[in-house]
Amino acid sequence: MLLKPLLFALSATLLTTLPHKALAQADTQGQLTQQIDAQVITEHKGTFNGERLSYTAITGTQPVWDKAGHPIATLHYTYYKKNKVKDPATRPLLISFNGGPGSASVWMHIAYTGPRVLKIDDEGYPMQPYGLKDNPDSVLDVADILFVNPVNTGYSRVLPEQDGTMADKQTLQKRFFGVNADIEYLAGWLNTFINRHGRALSPKFLIGESYGTTRVSGLAHELQNKQWLFLNGVVLVSPTDIGIKRQGPVKSANRLPYFAATAWYHKALPEALQKQDLLSVLKQVEAYTLDHYLPALAKGAMLSEQTRQEVAKQVAYFSGLSQQFVLQNNLDIPNHAFWKELLRERGYTVGRLDSRYLGIDKRDAGEGPDYWPELDAWLHAFTPAINHYFRHELNYKTDIKYNMFGDVRPWDRSNNEVGEQLRLSMAKNPYLNVMVQSGYYDGATNYFDGKYNLWHLDPSGKMQHRLRFKGYRSGHMMYLRRPDLTQANQDLREFITDSLKYNQSAKY
Structure with missing residues (x-):
């Protein structure tokens, strides 16, 4: 039902509610601030x-319903679609999630694949x-691209119970x-x-970053097995362990690259390497590392x-640390110790998510x-930009706070089998391909762990011919560096087009 057309100088905007009962979402003070099943359209x-x-x-926003049909949450999304497409069956849909858990789908939205990106320097x-x-x-x-904010992230929120109380x-x-409730x-x-x-x-593709890789790995299986929606591709950006165990010596050794x-x-x-x-x-x-x-x-x-002594010497040679420091840590250097020690004599620490x-x-x-330091720098740039973008470019106006990080704790991490679920989805679906994208300077989800995931997926x-790895000279959000923004999107573009199998049977 068309409620009210709003005309702007740069674009035509339509606010509509979808053909359900019109419901409004209340903030914590009880003020009605946005429809829970409505959309704003701009050109x-x-x-x-x-x-x-x-x-x-x-x-x-679009609701989440319980089994009785009662709305229990509303999810905020942004959907970009090309106009004048003759046949939507030949137009891929890329569905994008960030991670956390508890992070809004803001990072890849306005810095990677979206049509508008941050004003930042080239690094x-x-x-x-x-x-x-x-x-x-x-x-x-x-x-076309769909960015989804899970519950309590962005403008997405939990809704009151039928009796008006909060769960x-x-x-x-x-x-x-x-892990599994989210999926x-x-x-x-x-x-x-x-x-x-x-x-x-x-054709449908999922892309997730960081914890979002756990999410989309499990979603591939859930969509296929419970919703009967089959995918063409899953992209894992700065992946977590996706349920593939990396403990003990493996976890420690994989840090060295x-x-x-x-x-x-x-x-x-040393100069010979530098x-x-x-x-x-x-x-x-x-x-x-492996040998x-x-x-x-x-x-x-x-x-x-x-x-x-020989191992300590070689690890020191490759890591930039002293042999003595390596020995003091029994050859096993924790990440936090590395971040503090590497440039200690220069008076600096290095970042976790991006050690540049x-x-x-x-x-x-x-x-x-x-x-x-990297997280503060990112929040510095992203927070004002995303708030301005929704209100002044997409004409989405609400008094609800945009949660860059929302309250989702405690998070149940039990029964995380999403790596095996992704493998099984690939086995059942010959169309399904997987790509990993990692930054070499990411210390939270390091690139060598990403390779390890592919080896053991x-x-x-x-x-193996349906798996590919791409590395970049930046960190967790590898797309923030200008050359990597171009290359990562091109790699993603090629992955999408290579995964399309029109008029080819899905069989082995």
């Missing part, structure tokens, strides 16, 4: 990958005046806040969205003193950094 133009096109942006650092600019690298030329924490965890309700929500918007026939990348960036390696290209250095470190470092850590106290960023601690002494080796 835009842009040039993406050299193609000039017009597109529609639909941003709004990703914030600049004033804040704002957005066109994103010529967006994949909107090859796919307790235990109920909320069971419904929303856990289950989002799959149902997506099924509704896809059918509402006529996308049942379209990341240490080497960070030390190389900060020119902290003068080489990063990828050349990483090739050597990866080989040493020597991992077995040494596995042997632990069984190592001879001579071997212990430098921090200043109260004391140079200590075991770990006082704060994460399909132990049979029979689906």
Whole structure:
């Protein structure tokens, strides 16, 4: 039902409620601030990958219902679709999630694949005046894009119970806040969205960043097995362990290539390594990690003193740390110790999510950094931009706070089998391909762990041709660095087009 047309100088905006009972969402003070099942439509133009096109942006809310049909939450989303598409069955749909858990779908929205991106410098650092600019690298030329905010992130919220009270924490965890609860309700929500918007026939892709990779790995299985929606691709950006165990020596050893990348960036390696290209250095470190470092850590106290000294020397050589520091940590260097120690003599710490960023601690002494400089830099740029964007460019007006990070704790991490679920989905669906995208300077979800995921996602080796890895010279949000924004979108564009199998049977 059309409620009211609002005309703006740059775009025509329509506020509509969908053909359900009109319901309003209340904030914590009880003030009615937004419809829980409504949308705002604006029209835009842009040039993406050299193609000039017009597109529609639909941003709004759609409920989550319980089994009795009562709305228990409303999810805010933004949906971009190319205009004048003759056959939606040939137009891919890319569904995007961020992670946390508890993070809004803001990071990839206005910094990676969306049609508008942050005004930041070419290395990703914030600049004033804040704002957005066109994103010529967006994949909107090859796919429509849906950004979804899970419960309590962005403008998405839990709704009151039928008696007007709010559910307790235990109920909320069971419904929303856990590995499997998150996957289950989002799959149902997506099924509704896809059918509402006529996308049942379209090729479908999921992309998730950080914890979002756990989410989309499980969603591939849930959508296929419970909603009967089959995918063409899943993209894992800066992936978590996705339920694939990396404990003990494996977890420790896999850090070394990341240490080497960070030390190389900060020119902290010996000259023989420093003068080489990063990828050349990483090739050597990866080989040493698998062939020597991992077995040494596995042997632990069984190592001879001579071997212990040799391993310490080589780890120091590749990490930029002193041999003494490596020995003091029994060859096993924790991440937080590395972030504090690498540039200690220069008076700086390095970032966790992106170790190109430098921090200043109260004391140079200590075991770990006082704060994460990269996260503060990102919030510095993203927060004003996303609030301005929705209100003034997409004309979505609400008094509800946009949660960059929302309250979703405690999060139930039990029974996390999403890696196996993703493998099984690939086995059952010959169309389904997987790509990992990782930044070499990401210390939270390091790139070598991402490679390890791919090696162990399909132990049979029979689906390796459907897996691909792409690395970038930046951190967790690898797209913030300008050259990587272009390359990552191009890699994503090629992955989407390569995964389309029109008029080809889905069989082995």
